[in-house]
Amino acid sequence: xxxxxxxxxxxxxxxxxxxxxxxxxxxxxxxxxxxxxxxxxxxxxxxxxxxxxxxxxxxxxxxxxxxxxxxxxxxxxxxxxxxxxxxxxxxxxxxxxxxxxxxxxxxxxxxxxxxxxxxxxxxxxxxxxxxxxxxxxxxxxxxxxxxxxxxxxxxxxxxxxxxxxxxxxxxxxxxxxxxxxxxxxxxxxxxxxxxxxxxxxxxxxxxxxxxxxxxxxxxxxxxxxxxxxxxxxxxxxxxxxxxxxxxxxxxxxxxxxxxxxxxxxxxxxxxxxxxxxxxxxxx
Numbered sequence: 001x002x003x004x005x006x007x008x009x010x011x012x013x014x015x016x017x018x019x020x021x022x023x024x025x026x027x028x029x030x031x032x033x034x035x036x037x038x039x040x041x042x043x044x045x046x047x048x049x050x051x052x053x054x055x056x057x058x059x060x061x062x063x064x065x066x067x068x069x070x071x072x073x074x075x076x077x078x079x080x081x082x083x084x085x086x087x088x089x090x091x092x093x094x095x096x097x098x099x100x101x102x103x104x105x106x107x108x109x110x111x112x113x114x115x116x117x118x119x120x121x122x123x124x125x126x127x128x129x130x131x132x133x134x135x136x137x138x139x140x141x142x143x144x145x146x147x148x149x150x151x152x153x154x155x156x157x158x159x160x161x162x163x164x165x166x167x168x169x170x171x172x173x174x175x176x177x178x179x180x181x182x183x184x185x186x187x188x189x190x191x192x193x194x195x196x197x198x199x200x201x202x203x204x205x206x207x208x209x210x211x212x213x214x215x216x217x218x219x220x221x222x223x224x225x226x227x228x229x230x231x232x233x234x235x236x237x238x239x240x241x242x243x244x245x246x247x248x249x250x251x252x253x254x255x256x257x258x259x260x261x262x263x264x265x266x267x268x269x270x271x272x273x274x275x276x277x278x279x280x281x282x283x
Contacts, residue, residue: 002069002118003177005227012072014224016050016080022204023272024056027111027148030197030274031061034108035144041108046097046137047115051077054090057111064090065107067100098132102140110137112149114206114270116184118227122176130179131187138191141277147193150272153181160269161226162260163217166240170232181271188275197274206269212261214253217244 005011032038041061045054048066050073058064058081066081068074074094084090095101097115112133119129137147152160154175164171179187188195205211207225216222217240223229229237247253 002227003121005118005230007070007073009072011224011227012050012070012076014221015052015073016076018208018210018225019050019052020204020206020208021053021056022206022269023150023199023201024053026199026201026272027053028057028060030146030148030272031057031109033196033274033276034146035142036108042106043109043111044100044102044107044137044140046100046110046112046133047118048077049073049113051080053111053113055080058084058090061109062089065093065102066090067093067095067097069094069096098129098136100136100140104139105142106140107145108142109146109148110141112137112147114150114152116149116151117174117178120177122173127179127183127187130184131190134184134187134193135191138193138277143277143279145277146196147188147275147277148272149184149275150270151184152178152270153267154178156267156269156271159260159263159267161228162211162257162264163226163240164228165260166217166243167228167232167236169236170228173231174228184273188273192278193275194278195273195275197272199272199274200268200270201272202265202268205264212257214257215244215248217241 031041034041038060039062042063043061045066048054048068054064054066066077074092078092081090093101116130119133120127157171157175185195247256
């Protein structure tokens with residue numbers, strides 16, 4: 001489970017309505033590099049959420065296993081992927097990414113989308129929960145298998161979301177829960193992965209069109225679209241709302257959004273890492 005967001009039915013429903021699988025073409029492209037043809041790939045979606053990314057690739061692969069710790073999220077993923085489930089091309093498991101309930105060498109590919117920061121409480125400078133989860137993906141991959149992982153770098157947390165400037169304390173807390181780009185790459189190498197690519201989509205936002213609503217921070221449902229608001233104190237949320245109202249009264253809110261979003265167009269919102277499981281010395 002997330003260390004700071006409940007992901008109850010309300011939050012899960014908000015994600016299901018608005019979240020967009022930005023970069024799904026990157027995932028599909030990376031999976032073509034497994035030792036088997038894409039249509040035969042057995043893929044694990046570790047931390048599937050409401051199944052947004054799973055739905056974008058399920059028709060391209062041979063079999064997909066969707067896992068999430070949240071019962072509410074998993075329920076919505078099942079609804080989204082109902083047709084694929086009927087044909088037995090997708091199955092579902094409730095569990096944690098850092099203790100995957102699967103045998104060694106079970107999958108040709110694993111994807112992990114926007115999960116790692118939920119494992120940390122912000123107090124571990126070594127990000128051991130990140131490392132455990134990455135090690136688990138290595139364990140369940142077959143030799144030559146591909147991991148596709150996406151996470152926000154610190155630069156992207158700073159610049160990739162226009163409204164984060166309204167909640168700077170929560171933004172700092174979010175940074176403390178996510179490893180740096182270099183730390184993630186070091187974790188991959190320490191497990192035995194060979195890094196094969198790093199990609200940053202610049203042409204999309206994970207919240208879809210609702211991201212561009214300048215008055216969105218005033219709406220609790222809109223705030224449910226991003227877990228960072230769970231890191232903001234009630235006082236900080238009140239200050240953010242007051243600032244939005246002030247900017248709106250002065251007719252500067254659209255300008256503020258445009259200025260901040262120009263930074264996002266350069267940094268992107270998240271980074272995809274592609275890594276290959278190399279054979280162990282004993283294999």
